[in-house]
Amino acid sequence: MVRRALCRPGAIQYRLAGAGLYTRPMELIRILIFCLLAAILASLGTALYHLSTGRGDSNKMLRALTLRIVLSIVLFLLLMIAWRAGYITPHGLQQ
Numbered sequence: 001m002v003r004r005a006l007c008r009p010g011a012i013q014y015r016l017a018g019a020g021l022y023t024r025p026m027e028l029i030r031i032l033i034f035c036l037l038a039a040i041l042a043s044l045g046t047a048l049y050h051l052s053t054g055r056g057d058s059n060k061m062l063r064a065l066t067l068r069i070v071l072s073i074v075l076f077l078l079l080m081i082a083w084r085a086g087y088i089t090p091h092g093l094q095q
Contacts, residue, residue, distance in 0.1 A: 025087050026087050026088065029078070029082045029087050029088060032078060033075065033078065033079070036071055036074060036075040036078065037075070039071050040068055040071045040072060040075070043064050043065075043067045043068040043071060044064075044065075044068055046060075046064040047061050047064035047065045047068065050064065
């Protein structure tokens, strides 16, 4: 069963139950989301490294945690914009 996104009628099609009809912007959004998640984890790992070495250089740890917060906000905004534009659609739990 194919449905059209409600935000922009006629712009995007998607299949229910994860059948896999993706458009080019949807793939780009997915890649951006995964890259941002990887960058957030890398920043968190960097902060953990600087915390565990104990050299007293808290400036590097502070920069890494600040970067993580900024990346998390960017990810949240990207998800909201993509949802509003109709590139991603929420779905309920499959029964």
